[in-house]
Amino acid sequence: MKAFLYALLAIGAVFNGLGAFALIRFPDVYTRIHGATKCTTFGSIFSILAVVIYGFARGGGEGGTLAVHALLALFFLLITNPTGSHALARGAHRAGVRPVGAVVDRLEEKR
Amino acid sequence: MGNMPFVVSMLLVAIGFLTLIARRNLIKLAIGISIIEMGVNLFLVSLGYVRGGIAPIYTYAPPEAKTMVFPTPQALTLTAIVIGLATTALMLAFAVVIYRHRGTLDAGKIRELRG
Amino acid sequence: MIAELGFLVAAAVLVGYVFVSMGRLAAGPTTPDRAVALDTINTLVVATMVLLGAALGQMVLVDVAIVYALLSFIATLYIARYLEGGLR
Amino acid sequence: MTALHVLTLTLVVVGAALAAWFRDLLASVIALAGASLLLSLEFYLLQAPDVAIAEAGIGAALTAAIYILAIRKTRPKEEE
Amino acid sequence: MLVHAPILAIAVPLLGAFSLLGVSYISRTWRNVWACLIAAFTSAMAVAVAIRAYTEGVVVYALGAASPTQSVTAGGFPIRIVLVVDGLGAFMGLIAALTGVVALVYCFQYLREEEGKNLGLSLLLLLWAGILGMVYTGDLFNFFVFLEVTSIAACALIGYRVWESRPPEAAFKTMAMYTLGGLLVLIAVGILYGEYDALNIAYLGKLIAGSPLDRLALGLLLGGLLMKAGAVPAHMWAPDAYGEAPAMATVVLVANTQAAIYAILRVVFTLYGGALASPGIGWLIASLGIATVLVAVLMAVVQRHLGRLVAYGAVSQLGYMLLAVGVGAVARGGFGEVALTGGIFHMINDAAAVGLLFLVVGAVRRAVGSVDLLSLGGLGHALRWEAGFFLLGALALAGIPPLNGFASKFLIYESTFRASPILAALALLASILLLAVVVRAFQGTFLGPRVREASPAPRGMLVAMGILALVIVVFGLFPGFFIERIVAPAVQAVLTGREAYLAAVLGG
């Protein structure tokens, strides 16, 4: 049980770290959005799942509350995070930020 | 860490002062005042912290904990936060109206605001 | 319990990542870069808050994380809308 | 715990300093929102969930929205 | 009912301000009637509180307790917010009531419906309630809250004429200064709370020992309040605000700055009266006061905007009050008592004289549409009453003998002379210069050949001006009576009333 929780936490920490690393190392806005959002969302799933499992295992009124609220937070995170990054990518494209090294821009052609 | 939160809150206040001094844009001045407000709020809340205390809420409080952090500064800070928001909103409304009249937000270019 | 210490360490690691994201916020050549950094910080802070709620053993604290998860993207939407040239 | 406090407080100061330092208003507001977010985390660490929620709702969402609206309303016309 | 008078004087105008917009949906007449009822009730309550405070001693009202006088718990320390009205607070309440009623009477015909009169009336009531809350409260944080109420309501009123470019700018500037001052006060409240875990002024006054942090808090409180009052290093907002605000708001704004002076008195004499009663603070305030007087008068000489000219006159009067407060804090008794008598009496005189001038300026602006001295002239033919009122106000402002300004200024000169002859000479010089300035303004505005037509002010506005003119004349004719009846208790409350204040709140 404890090892399982630690594994979840470790996965979460690693993926969040990858997200932050992507934010620093990637060359342009779009790759940064891609890397950062995907990795942090994925990592947060595992981190919060650890808390949820911990809460259910603890049981009782407080453990259940903890688990349900953590699940709720996870749910909102899962809904809002991709939406925000989508809107941001769209806004960046409209604002005229070019991808680095792009040869063709299909989104621009379609308009 | 000694009293690092106090020092940090006063550092925030100092940063806000620097913003007020160094920048002439009206919205930037509002941002500076917001930073000062953040510093003051942090100051008030950290005044109420008691080492090892839990949040002053009895619902599902851990039964083994004995001390609670002080609730009064939190109540004061709530009031201060809302006052800060009200101030910010009003200042920004002024800034928007000034821009409509003058076409600029540079305090140095607006005669009334110089000096 | 040892598990609580694990949550605490994980939270500390996440806060460390916030430092890295703050670097992008400071450096980011364009505004979208900074907005991405803000978005990342949001996610990391929400995860941190949930972990800390478990680590400190106080259930009521997790409500803060929910509020963040709900509201943090509104600022992102406003920035995106600004960049799109909306909000006239 | 102490390490968390120190890290968060440092981040708050960095965010506020960035907000004061940027000349671009939008970047400044983004940094301010980030500082406000981390301030809320610090309130959370200081066991003040009421204040943290207020700072979250007001500092992160509403203040940023109001600031961005005001910046949009005061952008020079030729900069479209 | 009279037991609840202190809180009713604050809560009723708040309720009135909240409900005014709703009532205005019914009809404008009902809205006006409602506002008048609120104003009458509020001023009646303020007078009732004053009578109680003058006759029975300090009035205490604990909010939310089982009974109004139960201000402390079993442990002997105050928990709830306490309203405390001593002689000084009662006196300030009277000033607030006077200016509020005058402003309300004036603004019914001064504001136009299509400009947003509902909002203006509502903000005026809020500002009024905020001033009353500031002067009646006995709690430091609550004082800050009401400071912010007055700040925001005042700034919104300053920017009332949004269709011109300058009012919003003046409002922004004022807002920045007010907010900065308020935040300094808040930091001071935080420091005192952190040291003593108390927020009640009386309890803090008992505890404060004069440590370095207490000194820092005192400096912050004084700095914030001087910013709010518009003393010299931070006076830039005041002329803009006074010059651009609608006239009825300016009258209440004057009362607002005086509430800041009241707070300085409260801080120096009640909060810090036990521990840090050194004359150094007094000298600091007095020198700031004389600097304010000189700078304001010199700036008034070069103005060509009538509103700003009168505004600088108002700032200079503020300097006189600060001078009196400083001299009072230097001596604390003896000639300090004379100085405080002069200073506190000057508050109500200043509210009347400066208020009257601003009301006349507002009437001129309404009649002519401009207040540029170069384009005015000869208005005395059309605006007879206004010309008379302006002359009366100007002479009272400059301290010409039969009027009320003379009595209070004479006391200030006399006591200042005993503290420092140079300061008194400078103050006297500034007063003469001010006389020249206002007489020139009067001549430039009202005398000379008739150059244009102007419609005189409607009757409501004239009534408001008449009330203030009556105050000026009556107070000038019988200064001794009023000093003895309403000013002396306030002075005693400041100088020797500290023990009574503490005992009334903390019991025994």
Added chain:
Amino acid sequence: MKRWLFAAALLVLAGYLLGGSAWLRPFGGPIRSEMDRYFIENAQAEVAANNVVTAIVFDYRGYDTLGEATVLFAAVVGVVLMLRKVKG
């Protein structure tokens, strides 16, 4: 000139505040605590609220909250006043 004076005053003040924060008692160890102890011990019995902060905000210091609601009301009225359309 005036502006530089003001700037110098603010800078001196900031220095004093930074110094003062070092004089303050150590973080987390308040010296006096009678008022807050009263609140923590009696809020449940007197106000019947589990959240002590809410008990203070709306009961013990409810008058502050009234003032603060007034501030918000005044600000909203002010914003409406600023952004209104003026006829004529």
Added chain:
Amino acid sequence: MSVVVRTVSRVVAPVALAFGAYVIMHGHLTPGGGFQGGAVVASVVALLVVAFGAERWRKWTHALLPLEDVGAMAFVILAFLGLGATFFRNVLAGSGGLFGAPVPRLGPNPGALNTAGTLPLMNWAVGLKVIAGLGAVVILLSLFGREDG
């Protein structure tokens, strides 16, 4: 904004409204209260404004300002209720009836919704006021300058 954002807003807005109501309603039990819940709901108004454009909500301002009046007046009147003893006296606490129950037990407990006297009512009043006020500010600020280009 794009279809994605609008769709997500349609999902998030009701949930956030419910959560805001929860925060207001449980103000005396869990962290939160009138201001915090009001801020959450006002943020939802900001979300709607940004997602669907401000023009759709123009008529709301006429409803929001009276609503703010109602909230503020309800708060003051609740405070006036205590005038039998003193202003702001919590007359309902411990009186039985609506919200008059004592807490289940002193010390840590799961909490009961019908406690705390006038506090929940005041929470609702302040919440209404904050929602209406801040929502009106956001809508007005985003509508400013629209009509004359």
